[in-house]
Amino acid sequence: MYRPDGPIVIAAGGTGGHLFPGQALAQELRRRGRKIVLITDERVQRFDTLFPGADIFSVPSATPKDRGISGLAKAAPAILSGIAQAFGILGRVQPSAVIGFGGYPTLPPIAAAILRRIPTCVHEQNAVLGRVNRLVAPYVHAIASTFAGPKFLRPRDEDKLVLTGNPVRDAVMTYAAAPYSAPGTGRINLLVFGGSQGARVMSDIVPGALSRLPEVLRSRLDVVQQARPEDIDRVRAVYEQAGVHAELQSFFEDMPARIAAAHLVIGRSGASTVAELSVIGRPSILVPLPHSLDNDQKANAEKLQSAGAGFMIEQKNFTEDALSERLTALLNDATTLGSAAKAALAQGAPNAVRRLADLVELLGRGEFNSAKAKQLVDGSGPSGPLLFARGEC
Incomplete structure (x- = not known):
C-alpha cells in the first residue's frame, strides 16, 4: 500500500x-x-x-x-x-x-x-x-x-x-549557461579533476604535459587541479619547476564555480561531470575511466565528442606527449573552443x-x-x- x-x-x-x-x-x-x-x-x-x-x-x-x-x-x-x-x-x-x-x-x-x-x-x-x-x-x-x-x-x-x-544541483544551476569567452592573448584558465577524490592518472600525466607546452602558452596558464592528498606535493613540484601557476586541493567545495571560470576542463566522463559541463557549457578533454562497468564513461564521452562538445582521449592513449599536442592545438584555436562550449551547452538539460x-x-x-x-x-x-x-x- x-x-x-x-x-x-x-x-x-x-x-x-x-x-x-x-x-x-x-x-x-x-x-x-x-x-x-x-x-x-x-x-x-x-x-x-x-x-x-x-x-x-x-x-x-x-x-x-x-x-x-x-x-x-x-x-x-x-x-x-x-x-x-x-x-x-x-x-x-x-x-x-x-x-x-x-x-x-x-x-x-x-x-x-x-x-x-x-x-x-x-x-x-x-x-x-x-x-x-x-x-x-x-x-x-x-x-x-x-x-x-x-x-x-x-x-x-x-x-x-x-x-x-x-x-x-542548485549549486550548478547558479552557473547555468554562464557566458563563455575563449582565451585570446590573456590568461588561460585550465581546470583538471578526476572525480570526487581526484584521479591519480591526472596527477601522473597532466603536469608533465603542461611542462611540454610552448613557453608562450605555459606562461599564461592558471591551473586549478584536484589531486589526491598523497599526490599534491609531487604535482606542485612539477608545476613549480615548469613555471606554471597552479592551485591544488584534494577537494573543491565550489566546483561549479570553478567549471564556469574555466576555458577548458580536463577530467573523467562520469554522468554528473558530463551533465554539469553541459548545463554550464564548457569544452572539455575527457578521459573515460577504463574499468567502469560496461564502459559507461566511454559512452558518455563519445556522446559529447560526437556533438562537437568535447574531445575524448582513452586512458591507454593518455600520455604527456599526446595531451601536450592536443592542448597546444586547442589553446591556439579560439574558434574551436568557442564552438565546443556552444555545443556543450546545447547538450545540457x-x-x-x-x-x-x-x-x-x-x-x-x-x-x-x-x-x-x-x-x-x-x-x-x-x-x-x-x-x-x-x-x-
Whole structure:
C-alpha cells in the first residue's frame, strides 16, 4: 500500500554520480512542499548534509566482486538483508513513490518497493543502462533517462523510457549557461579533476604535459587541479619547476564555480561531470575511466565528442606527449573552443530536475498512464514536455 500524499523515497548509492542527481531532485521536491526520505548504504554518514530535512535510513547492500553467479552468490546475503530492512522501512513511511538512481546500494529499496507495489521508477544517468537498472526495468513503472535509447534497454521496456535529462544541483544551476569567452592573448584558465577524490592518472600525466607546452602558452596558464592528498606535493613540484601557476586541493567545495571560470576542463566522463559541463557549457578533454562497468564513461564521452562538445582521449592513449599536442592545438584555436562550449551547452538539460520531479509526482498520484504521459509529451505538463525516447527524441 502507498499514500498519494506520502513522502518521496529517494534510493541512491554512496558515490557522487548517483547522489548528486538525487540531491538535485530532493531540492526541487522540497520546493514543492514534499517530504523526502533517503535510503542508502552504510556510507550515509558522509552524505547526510546533502539532504537536509530528509529522514535518512541505511540498509545493507553489496556489489558483486566477481562476474557471474559466484559474485552474485557472495553478495546475496547482504542484498537480501537489505531488501528485508527496506521492506519494513517502506511499510512505516508509506511513500507515494520511490525513485532509484542506480548502483547496487539502490537494489534493496527498489526491490522492496516493487514487492510492496509502490509506484517506482529508476533514473539512468549514463548512456548505458546500468546493471541494477537493467535488472529491475521489467518491474518498475517508468525509466527516466539522460540519453535517448541507452544501451542495453530491452525492446519490451522502451515504452517506459522517459527522457528527462540528468538533474544537476542548485549549486550548478547558479552557473547555468554562464557566458563563455575563449582565451585570446590573456590568461588561460585550465581546470583538471578526476572525480570526487581526484584521479591519480591526472596527477601522473597532466603536469608533465603542461611542462611540454610552448613557453608562450605555459606562461599564461592558471591551473586549478584536484589531486589526491598523497599526490599534491609531487604535482606542485612539477608545476613549480615548469613555471606554471597552479592551485591544488584534494577537494573543491565550489566546483561549479570553478567549471564556469574555466576555458577548458580536463577530467573523467562520469554522468554528473558530463551533465554539469553541459548545463554550464564548457569544452572539455575527457578521459573515460577504463574499468567502469560496461564502459559507461566511454559512452558518455563519445556522446559529447560526437556533438562537437568535447574531445575524448582513452586512458591507454593518455600520455604527456599526446595531451601536450592536443592542448597546444586547442589553446591556439579560439574558434574551436568557442564552438565546443556552444555545443556543450546545447547538450545540457537545465530543466531536467523539474521534468523528473513532474514524473515522480505523476507516479505518486497513480496517474502514470499513456494519456497523462501524452500530456507531458505535448508540453502541457507543469514543466514543459517530458519526452519519450521512442517518440519525439
